[in-house]
Each structure stands twice: as C-alpha cells, then as structure tokens.
Amino acid sequence: MYQYDQHDQKLVDQRSQEFRQQVSRRLSGLISEDEFKPLRLMNGLYLQLHAYMLRVAIPYGVLSSAQMRKLAYIADRYDRGYGHFTTRQNIQFNWPALVDTPDILDELASIQMHAIQTSGNCIRNITTDPFAGVAADEEVDPRPLAELLRQWSTLHPEFRYLPRKFKFAITGSANDRAAIKVHDIGLRLKSGADGKVLVDIWLGGGQGRTPKIAQLFRENVSITELLPYLEATMRVYNRYGRRDNKYKARIKILLAEVGLAELQAEVEEVFSKIDKSRFEPVEAELSRLDSRFIKPLYHEIPEDENPEPDEPANLAVSLTGTSDLNAPVAHEYNRWLERNVKQHKQHGYAIVVVSLKRIEGIPGDASADEMREFASIADDYSHSELRVTHRQNVVLPHVKQTDLASVWQRLSDANLATSNIDLPSDIIACPGMDYCALATARSIPVAQEIAAHIRAKEKVTSVGDLSVNISGCINACAHHHVANIGILGLDRGGVENYQITLGGRSDENARIGERMGRGLLASEIAPAVDRIIDVYLDKRQLTETFSDTYQRIGKAAFKDSIYGDDHAIQTA
Amino acid sequence: MQYRLLSSGGEVRLVDDEWVNAAITIALQTELETGDNYALEKLVSSEQVLLIEFQSVADGRGFSSAAELRENDGYKGLLYACGRLNPDQLTLAFQCGFDGMVVDEQGWVSYGEAAWQQALKPVVDSGYAQTRWNAIDSIWMLRGAAVR
Numbered sequence: 001m002y003q004y005d006q007h008d009q010k011l012v013d014q015r016s017q018e019f020r021q022q023v024s025r026r027l028s029g030l031i032s033e034d035e036f037k038p039l040r041l042m043n044g045l046y047l048q049l050h051a052y053m054l055r056v057a058i059p060y061g062v063l064s065s066a067q068m069r070k071l072a073y074i075a076d077r078y079d080r081g082y083g084h085f086t087t088r089q090n091i092q093f094n095w096p097a098l099v100d101t102p103d104i105l106d107e108l109a110s111i112q113m114h115a116i117q118t119s120g121n122c123i124r125n126i127t128t129d130p131f132a133g134v135a136a137d138e139e140v141d142p143r144p145l146a147e148l149l150r151q152w153s154t155l156h157p158e159f160r161y162l163p164r165k166f167k168f169a170i171t172g173s174a175n176d177r178a179a180i181k182v183h184d185i186g187l188r189l190k191s192g193a194d195g196k197v198l199v200d201i202w203l204g205g206g207q208g209r210t211p212k213i214a215q216l217f218r219e220n221v222s223i224t225e226l227l228p229y230l231e232a233t234m235r236v237y238n239r240y241g242r243r244d245n246k247y248k249a250r251i252k253i254l255l256a257e258v259g260l261a262e263l264q265a266e267v268e269e270v271f272s273k274i275d276k277s278r279f280e281p282v283e284a285e286l287s288r289l290d291s292r293f294i295k296p297l298y299h300e301i302p303e304d305e306n307p308e309p310d311e312p313a314n315l316a317v318s319l320t321g322t323s324d325l326n327a328p329v330a331h332e333y334n335r336w337l338e339r340n341v342k343q344h345k346q347h348g349y350a351i352v353v354v355s356l357k358r359i360e361g362i363p364g365d366a367s368a369d370e371m372r373e374f375a376s377i378a379d380d381y382s383h384s385e386l387r388v389t390h391r392q393n394v395v396l397p398h399v400k401q402t403d404l405a406s407v408w409q410r411l412s413d414a415n416l417a418t419s420n421i422d423l424p425s426d427i428i429a430c431p432g433m434d435y436c437a438l439a440t441a442r443s444i445p446v447a448q449e450i451a452a453h454i455r456a457k458e459k460v461t462s463v464g465d466l467s468v469n470i471s472g473c474i475n476a477c478a479h480h481h482v483a484n485i486g487i488l489g490l491d492r493g494g495v496e497n498y499q500i501t502l503g504g505r506s507d508e509n510a511r512i513g514e515r516m517g518r519g520l521l522a523s524e525i526a527p528a529v530d531r532i533i534d535v536y537l538d539k540r541q542l543t544e545t546f547s548d549t550y551q552r553i554g555k556a557a558f559k560d561s562i563y564g565d566d567h568a569i570q571t572a
Numbered sequence: 573m574q575y576r577l578l579s580s581g582g583e584v585r586l587v588d589d590e591w592v593n594a595a596i597t598i599a600l601q602t603e604l605e606t607g608d609n610y611a612l613e614k615l616v617s618s619e620q621v622l623l624i625e626f627q628s629v630a631d632g633r634g635f636s637s638a639a640e641l642r643e644n645d646g647y648k649g650l651l652y653a654c655g656r657l658n659p660d661q662l663t664l665a666f667q668c669g670f671d672g673m674v675v676d677e678q679g680w681v682s683y684g685e686a687a688w689q690q691a692l693k694p695v696v697d698s699g700y701a702q703t704r705w706n707a708i709d710s711i712w713m714l715r716g717a718a719v720r
Contacts, residue, residue, distance in 0.1 A: 005715070007714060038629070121630065152700060152701045155699035155700075156699060156700075158632075158635045158664075158667075158668050159632075160632060160635075161629075161661075162632060234636075238632060238635070238636040239637060239640070243633070270640065273643065273644035273645075281713055281715070281716045282712065284719060285712050285715060285716075
C-alpha cells in the first residue's frame with residue numbers, strides 16, 4: 001500500500017501544527033465559535049448534538065494494521081473506546097474534547113493519516129471498491145489513480161470554496177461496489193485495446209433530498225487527459241454551481257438545470273484551453289504510484305493445486321471432536337464461508353469481509369479491542385492490510401484459503417464472525433438522532449430491531465443478497481435511496497415517522513427506489529420489512545434478485561404487504 | 573476611502589477610491605453562458621487593472637474566474653481580488669493567478685494587521701497540483717526534479 005514520502009508527511013504535519021494554533025486561539029477566546037467554525041471544518045471537526053465529532057479520512061478505504069491500532073489507541077485515549085465507520089470510508093470519533101483534537105491530529109499524522117477535507121465545501125475523501133487490487137473480476141486496479149486524485153484534490157487552491165461538497169468514487173470493475181453512479185463524479189476505469197487505461201466519467205449522481213443517478217459525461221478519457229479534464233469540470237462547477245440555495249448547490253442540480261449537452265460543451269471549451277503542460281509531472285507521479293501498489297508477496301500456489309478452505313467437517317472435528325456436518329460449529333463456519341468470503345484474483349487466496357452488523361450491535365461501530373483484533377489478524381493472515389467498505393464493514397484482503405478456518409476461529413472468538421454480508425441484516429445506518437445534529441429520527445435502534453426481526457428468516461431461508469439502508473434524515477448518509485429496501489426517518493409533529501422506498505440499487509445498474517406511501521411508526525418498521533421480504537420470497541423466480549422481482553411485478557404487491565387491511569397499521 | 577493593496581513579495585501599498593474606480597471590476601456571472609463572458613477582446617490586451625470581487629468568504633467563484641482568465645483567456649495584465657476575503661485566502665489567490673488583494677479598512681482592522689502580514693509571508697508548502705503562477709514548486713514538481 002501507499003507509504004508517505006517526506007512531502008506527504010510535511011504537509012500533514014504542517015496542517016496539524018496550524019490547527020493546534022487555531023484551537024489555542026479558540027480556547028483562549030481570541031476567536032469566537034463562528035470564526036472558528038470554518039477553520040475546524042477544514043479539519044473534519046463537527047459540532048454534534050452532544051459533543052464535537054472528528055471525521056478521519058481513510059483514503060480509498062485502505063488501512064495498515066499499524067493505522068488500525070492507532071485508531072484503537074485514539075478511541076481509547078481520547079474517545080469512549082469505540083469508533084464509527086461510515087459509508088464514505090471514513091471513521092468518526094463521537095466524543096473528543098476540543099482541547100485534545102490537536103493531539104489526535106498529531107497521532108494521525110504519525111501514522112500517515114489526517115482529517116483534511118473530510119468536511120466543508122471541498123473535494124472530500126476519494127472512495128473506491130473495497131476489493132481494489134484483489135477482486136477476481138477487476139479490470140484495472142483503481143488505487144494508484146485514487147491516490148493521485150487524493151493528492152490533486154488535497155489543498156487544491158481553486159477548489160477549497162466550492163458551492164457545496166464534492167464526492168468522487170472510482171471503480172475498476174464492471175461490478176460496481178463503489179456506488180459510483182450516486183457520486184458527484186464517478187470514474188469507471190477500463191482496460192483499452194492497447195492495454196492503456198481509459199476512464200468513463202459519470203457526473204451528477206447523488207442522494208440527499210434530490211436523488212439522482214449520474215449521467216455518462218465523457219467516455220474513454222485517457223489517463224493523461226483525465227486530470228486536466230477533471231480540473232476543467234471543477235472549474236465550471238465552481239463558477240456556475242448555484243450558491244443561492246445550499247439544497248440546490250450540488251453539481252447534479254447544475255446538470256439538471258443547464259442540461260447535459262450544454263454542460264459538456266462548457267467543460268470542453270474550458271478543457272480545450274487548459275495548459276496541459278501543467279500536468280506533465282502527473283505521468284511521473286502515476287508511475288511512482290503504480291510502483292507503490294504492487295501486489296504483496298503472495299505464496300505462489302501452482303494452478304493445478306486446488307487449496308480449498310478447510311472443510312466444515314474437519315473444523316468440527318478439531319473443535320468439538322465430532323465430524324457431524326450438522327454440528328453447530330460446522331454449520332456456522334459453512335455459512336460464514338458462503339456469505340463473508342469473496343473470490344480473490346490470486347490463485348489460492350480469498351477476500352474475507354468482517355461484518356460490523358452484529359445482533360444488537362450498532363452498524364459500523366467497532367470497539368478499540370475489536371480494532372486491535374483486526375490489526376492482529378491482519379498481521380497474522382492478511383499481509384498487515386485491511387479495508388473498510390461503504391457498507392460499513394471491514395475487509396481482510398489477502399487471506400490464504402488454507403488459513404480461512406483459523407481466521408474464522410479468531411473472528412469467532414472475538415464475536416466478529418457474524419455471517420450476514422449483503423444479507424438484509426447487513427444494514428447500513430447513519431448515526432441518526434443518537435448523535436447527529438441534523439437527524440430528524442433515530443436510525444440505530446430501528447436498524448437493531450429490524451436485524452433482530454429478520455435474522456431468523458435469513459437462517460432458515462435462502463433470502464440472499466438484499467440491502468436495507470436506514471437514514472435518520474433527508475441528507476441520506478445511509479444511502480436509503482439506493483437500497484433494495486430504503487428507510488428514511490423524519491419528524492412528524494414530534495413523532496418519528498419512517499418512509500419506505502423499494503427497488504433502489506447502488507451498483508452498475510443503479511436506480512433510485514420508489515416511495516411506497518405514508519410513513520410508519522418506529523415500532524411498525526421491522527414487521528413491515530419482514531412482510532416485504534416475504535413478498536419477495538413468495539414471488540421471486542429462480543435466481544431473481546430483489547430488484548429483479550420488484551421491476552417485474554411492480555410495487556402493488558409490496559405496497560399491499562405494508563399497508564394491507566390484514567395489518568391494521570396505525571400511522572402517525 | 574483608503575484600501576491596502578497587498579501584493580506577492582510582501583508589499584503593502586495604500587490606494588484610494590480613485591485607484592479602485594480606475595480599475596475594471598469584473599462582475600461574476602451567475603448563469604452558465606458560453607461565449608465571451610468578460611468582453612475579453614478588449615480586456616486581454618488592456619493596460620487597465622482588473623479586479624474580481626468576492627461576495628463572501630465562502631464564495632470561491634473568483635478563484636476559478638482568475639484561473640480561467642489567466643489560463644483559458646490568456647490575460648497577462650494586473651489582476652487583484654477584492655471584497656470579502658480573509659487572510660488565509662491570500663495564498664490561494666496568489667496560487668490561482670491573482671497578483672494580490674485589495675483590502676478595505678474594515679477587512680484590514682477586523683482581521684488585524686498581524687494576520688495580514690503573516691499571510692503575506694511566502695508559502696512554505698503549496699500542495700501537490702501545480703498551478704501556473706506558483707512561485708514555489710508543487711510537490712509533484714519537486715518529486716519530478718528529484719528523479720531527474
């Protein structure tokens with residue numbers, strides 16, 4: 001993975017020193033909270049319902065074990081012993097004291113991390129496929145470009161005061177696991193005919209109160225033209241994006257208002273006049289970055305050897321002395337292999353996804369002890385590397401197939417072997433009204449209740465991949481618009497009220513979910529989700545996904561299941 | 573009314589209304605229009621000073637307007653930022669192609685002379701991406717130079 005050189009290090013050190021001075025001016029009363037606000041927001045420090053919240057960037061979701069240990073240390077030393085992994089591959093600490101935040105930034109700088117541009121109207125953390133560089137279906141490894149974009153966007157003088165925040169996501173695979181079509185700009189890397197990388201630029205996607213799927217803005221951009229083209233695009237957005245209304249300030253609104261053709265023409269015009277010689281250093285930088293993302297020293301396993309994960313039966317024998325495949329331990333391990341282990345591009349290796357969606361747990365939360373255990377397992381079995389996903393889980397990207405049983409055992413001992421990846425109980429939830437100043441309803445307790453409600457069903461049926469996302473306000477941090485089952489918590493005269501949308505998806509065929517009807521009370525949500533899943537299980541054909549079934553049969557049957565007479569729903 | 577004209581190199585010069593009135597203040601477009609936004613054929617070769625007004629600290633349009641004037645339109649004359657800017661933004665202004673900033677009395681007093689003087693000191697580190705007008709090489713330039 002990428003290692004800072006002296007320049008990267010100097011930049012984060014300087015920022016940390018600068019922030020220390022700003023905090024000290026605030027603490028001594030030299031500047032007011034109003035004056036301090038833009039300064040702290042440049043460094044990811046928010047003021048939430050109960051306390052400050054510090055959002056730390058995990059660039060493109062990649063973490064070393066040393067970095068994960070430091071996050072654990074920060075959680076213990078400066079917070080309440082846990083952190084919250086977000087849908088944008090960041091981690092949030094919910095309880096830091098203002099006086100401690102400069103020390104936290106110093107701690108982060110010491111392990112090549114920072115909180116730069118994790119808030120404010122600037123280019124935010126660049127996100128990508130959590131399986132980047134290891135996915136079996138990958139065409140182009142997006143990490144070198146993601147790092148290049150991180151550098152380009154960091155402190156770029158022209159784009160620090162944009163009309164609104166700006167989010168990039170990148171994928172190098174036809175199967176989009178980075179949700180690029182619901183980002184301001186999504187980049188799809190492809191391998192061209194001559195082996196050179198080409199980029200499709202998707203523009204104007206987003207969620208919030210005006211959800212939009214991105215449009216294909218420019219196809220087959222060469223790597224050498226990409227940065228000048230993006231700079232031209234940002235320049236046009238910065239000049240013409242609306243600033244009169246913050247809800248209409250994202251680039252998706254500019255695109256909708258002026259139209260695709262006119263926006264393309266304007267960007268082309270600016271692009272044609274940009275001095276491309278300014279970008280000459282980019283080529284050298286990209287090849288330097290390529291060399292930083294070489295594959296780890298895998299244990300080469302001959303193609304004709306087929307190392308399989310340890311059989312559940314063998315595991316049962318070693319753990320319990322019985323070879324009964326129905327022994328609970330064998331059954332659990334088998335389910336975990338099925339749900340949490342993904343195909344790796346290196347023969348003999350596997351990708352392990354660790355679920356942060358435990359029963360009664362808080363989606364995306366990890367305790368300091370758990371973070372240390374991740375680090376330790378990564379050191380022992382995954383080349384000291386980890387990833388965090390936009391679905392708020394953790395990935396061990398380089399596990400030998402023959403180590404899978406040992407990894408499962410370690411995770412299981414730490415209560416981290418929940419085998420529900422991409423199942424309905426793998427819920428994305430924002431912090432909601434338990435923490436967030438913007439929230440209009442709680443997300444976490446509702447997520448917990450749904451999970452508890454549908455876990456049994458997941459075990460006895462083959463419900464398969466089905467996404468349930470819950471946002472506690474219209475800003476849609478939990479991506480409810482693009483969930484198969486999306487839930488939006490609102491406030492109706494002081495009572496929490498939850499709207500359901502169905503049929504959304506965030507992959508390469510991204511769609512915005514359709515709203516069903518009037519909202520439900522918190523207590524009605526879990527049973528309603530249960531009945532929606534029943535309709536799907538009843539109506540699906542063969543291997544149909546939830547979206548397929550929904551597209552085929554339409555909303556009526558699902559809507560009936562929510563509001564039908566049998567259920568006597570009391571709504572707010 | 574008097575203003576301070578802050579220029580790269582650390583110079584602070586007093587100018588008056590007459591100076592400001594003699595300069596051309598560019599009104600930023602709010603609508604996207606293709607074509608000649610600034611009647612540039614007249615301005616590009618002009619000897620007159622151009623000012624771009626920032627309407628609030630959060631309104632960064634002027635940074636892109638400056639970059640566009642310099643890079644896309646080839647303007648080579650004097651270009652200053654004016655309006656509601658803070659000392660932290662002076663560096664960004666230089667990096668985007670401004671020759672400096674016009675600060676009115678209120679801005680000068682509210683942030684204090686010390687903060688403005690501090691902001692005028694040369695930037696130690698200019699980030700990664702090269703803008704055309706940086707006196708200081710960007711990180712990518714430095715890395716490239718080290719390889720050569």
